[in-house]
Amino acid sequence: MTNTPVSYPPEFARQLLRDMLRIRRLEERAAELYGEAKIRGFLHLYIGEEAVAVGVLHALNADDAVVATYREHGHALLCGVPMGAIMAEMYGKQEGCSRGRGGSMHLFDAGTRFFGGNAIVAGGIPLAVGLALAERMQGGRRVTACFFGEGALAEGAAAEALNLAALWQLPVLFCCENNYYAMGTALARSQAQTDLCAKVQAFKVPARSVDGMDVVAVHEATRAAVEAVRASGGPQFLEFRTYRFRAHSMFDPELYRDKAEVEAWKTRGPIHTYSARLKAQELLDEAGFLALEAEAVAEVEAAVAFAEAGTLEPVETLMNDVYTPEPQP
Amino acid sequence: MSRITYREALRQGLREALARDPRVFLMGEDVGRYGGTFAVSKGLLDEFGEQRIRDTPLSELGFVAAGVGAALGGMRPIVEVMTVNFSLLALDPLMNTAAALRHMSGGQFSVPLVVRMTTGAGRQLAAQHSHSLEGWFAHIPGLKILAPATLEDARGMLWPALQDPDLVLLFEQGALYNQEGELDESEVVDIRSARVRREGRDLTLIAYGGTLGKALAAAEQLAGEGVSAEVIDLRVLRPLDDATLMASVRKTRRALVVDEGWRSGSLAAEIIARIVEQAFYDLDAPPARVCSAEVPMPYAKHLEDAALPQVPAIVAAAKGLLGLA
Numbered sequence: 270m271t272n273t274p275v276s277y278p279p280e281f282a283r284q285l286l287r288d289m290l291r292i293r294r295l296e297e298r299a300a301e302l303y304g305e306a307k308i309r310g311f312l313h314l315y316i317g318e319e320a321v322a323v324g325v326l327h328a329l330n331a332d333d334a335v336v337a338t339y340r341e342h343g344h345a346l347l348c349g350v351p352m353g354a355i356m357a358e359m360y361g362k363q364e365g366c367s368r369g370r371g372g373s374m375h376l377f378d379a380g381t382r383f384f385g386g387n388a389i390v391a392g393g394i395p396l397a398v399g400l401a402l403a404e405r406m407q408g409g410r411r412v413t414a415c416f417f418g419e420g421a422l423a424e425g426a427a428a429e430a431l432n433l434a435a436l437w438q439l440p441v442l443f444c445c446e447n448n449y450y451a452m453g454t455a456l457a458r459s460q461a462q463t464d465l466c467a468k469v470q471a472f473k474v475p476a477r478s479v480d481g482m483d484v485v486a487v488h489e490a491t492r493a494a495v496e497a498v499r500a501s502g503g504p505q506f507l508e509f510r511t512y513r514f515r516a517h518s519m520f521d522p523e524l525y526r527d528k529a530e531v532e533a534w535k536t537r538g539p540i541h542t543y544s545a546r547l548k549a550q551e552l553l554d555e556a557g558f559l560a561l562e563a564e565a566v567a568e569v570e571a572a573v574a575f576a577e578a579g580t581l582e583p584v585e586t587l588m589n590d591v592y593t594p595e596p597q598p
Numbered sequence: 599m600s601r602i603t604y605r606e607a608l609r610q611g612l613r614e615a616l617a618r619d620p621r622v623f624l625m626g627e628d629v630g631r632y633g634g635t636f637a638v639s640k641g642l643l644d645e646f647g648e649q650r651i652r653d654t655p656l657s658e659l660g661f662v663a664a665g666v667g668a669a670l671g672g673m674r675p676i677v678e679v680m681t682v683n684f685s686l687l688a689l690d691p692l693m694n695t696a697a698a699l700r701h702m703s704g705g706q707f708s709v710p711l712v713v714r715m716t717t718g719a720g721r722q723l724a725a726q727h728s729h730s731l732e733g734w735f736a737h738i739p740g741l742k743i744l745a746p747a748t749l750e751d752a753r754g755m756l757w758p759a760l761q762d763p764d765l766v767l768l769f770e771q772g773a774l775y776n777q778e779g780e781l782d783e784s785e786v787v788d789i790r791s792a793r794v795r796r797e798g799r800d801l802t803l804i805a806y807g808g809t810l811g812k813a814l815a816a817a818e819q820l821a822g823e824g825v826s827a828e829v830i831d832l833r834v835l836r837p838l839d840d841a842t843l844m845a846s847v848r849k850t851r852r853a854l855v856v857d858e859g860w861r862s863g864s865l866a867a868e869i870i871a872r873i874v875e876q877a878f879y880d881l882d883a884p885p886a887r888v889c890s891a892e893v894p895m896p897y898a899k900h901l902e903d904a905a906l907p908q909v910p911a912i913v914a915a916a917k918g919l920l921g922l923a
Contacts, residue, residue, distance in 0.1 A: 365704070368704025370701055370702050375703070392694060395659065395662075396663050396666055399664035403670070433654070433661065433664060590700045
């Protein structure tokens with residue numbers, strides 16, 4: 270659990286904390302900007318779950334493919350999408366990573382092989398299987414990592430995709446972010462089999478459950494799983510047990526869960542527990558922590574300034590890219 | 599010229615595409631060992647092997663979405679869905695993902711995927727294997743919809759569809775698989791235009807896929823009664839080739855759409871709306887249509903026949919447009 274020693278080189282150990290802070294501060298600022306009506310639509314915050322994206326994505330190679338959900342600001346950021354492009358996207362500006370067409374739920378970046386930003390629950394899972402199929406058929410070694418929540422495992426798409434990945438032995442890393450609630454419906458109220466690993470093992474996909482509040486545990490488990498995918502060519506499944514500290518979206522009054530439960534999970538918050546461990550192991554001191562904080566805040570403010578200064582796509586190009594433009598002779 | 603069936607023409611198209619581009623592969627239910635539900639892919643497994651002729655589980659949602667992913671990953675997949683009715687299980691990847699992806703990603707991701715499926719009635723397969731939903735798909739921006747009605751198109755539309763950078767849905771008319779004829783090897787097939795299949799002066803019959811043969815038969819019968827009908831084969835249901843349609847309608851001044859889809863909210867309705875919008879003052883009569891009866895397709899032969907557009911109804915509607923009823 271959270272007592273596993275941090276045995277990383279100091280710089281990398283701090284990098285994990287830095288990235289969790291970057292996501293946290295980005296999203297806290299996004300929530301404020303939502304209140305100011307700078308950001309509209311649906312905004313789903315990842316606050317509380319940062320250890321998962323950070324731990325997983327630091328275990329992947331830069332050219333591995335990533336398919337994510339609509340709660341994906343952190344995943345996009347860790348894949349290398351500049352924070353300014355993420356913020357500008359939420360502002361609906363054409364400097365955004367999807368030119369302002371996607372918004373918070375549809376961040377995309379071809380350059381870093383970040384395949385969204387998928388807002389149909391489980392829709393990204395068979396898509397990831399297809400990306401892995403293409404990789405296999407072209408003789409590549411790249412892995413496709415696919416993020417989804419535990420709610421997605423109630424969808425037919427998940428069952429079909431798990432079967433296909435196992436049947437064809439495709440190089441997919443299934444990353445289940447189990448935050449225990451599908452919007453407002455608790456796992457036990459929506460799935461008869463609440464042991465997610467058992468469910469997935471029935472499809473003959475090797476599965477393991479991991480403490481998703483512990484960035485080190487996430488990172489170690491993912492490294493092992495990615496190695497197994499690359500070695501065997503077949504899929505692996507990781508269940509990350511985590512918790513969403515904020516509401517499902519900005520429209521959620523949170524009628525479905527106890528405040529005490531939320532508070533209990535907050536004591537296991539991934540950022541403060543990890544920074545405490547770094548300090549205890551003398552990998553970080555308070556000044557170092559404050560420096561990381563300041564760095565994150567500065568990056569967020571620069572991103573906000575970038576988004577504020579961004580421009581709106583002219584209405585004249587509204588119809589562009591419904592279809593791929595024909596090459597000009 | 600060689601004598602060939604629609605099924606064999608489709609198979610030739612598949613074989614040529616597989617031979618031409620190593621990124622092309624075929625996947626779907628029973629496309630391999632079984633030889634294809636309608637025997638279109640018979641023999642291809644032996645020729646191209648299991649990697650490129652992939653039998654899938656019964657998972658339309660899963661394997662269509664995997665086709666989208668494989669296309670994004672650099673391949674040129676051809677996904678076969680057994681019938682258009684089954685494609686309803688795969689609407690999510692087709693509509694929410696593939697059709698939207700390029701636009702919602704700000705132009706970053708195209709989906710070069712071809713999905714083939716059987717459509718249409720006429721084989722007594724009843725209400726879950728017989729519908730014509732291609733017009734319904736034609737509602738969706740981001741999709742391109744093809745309906746080969748001739749041997750040349752059955753063979754020739756697949757390759758340009760694979761060359762297209764976006765998702766193309768290719769609807770094969772089930773009742774045509776056994777249709778036999780002479781294949782004109784010299785015909786150049788595009789996937790952008792409607793074609794005039796028979797020239798005429800007095801009215802324009804607009805048809806596609808399974809209704810093209812019926813429209814041509816009606817035109818032949820009308821000719822015997824002194825009426826000269828032009829017959830247009832839409833071929834491409836989205837985007838529609840308005841120019842070819844309007845040129846014909848402006849010439850004949852009368853239009854009759856023959857569509858195996860249901861009437862309400864149909865492709866026929868869209869075509870008539872366009873004719874009214876673009877050629878209203880050239881018309882000598884209100885545009886008309888012959889569509890399927892608005893019922894789930896029944897099994898019994900006489901009921902199925904009664905539900906579908908048939909030659910006598912087309913002839914009668916045509917004569918009605920000319921005041922000859």
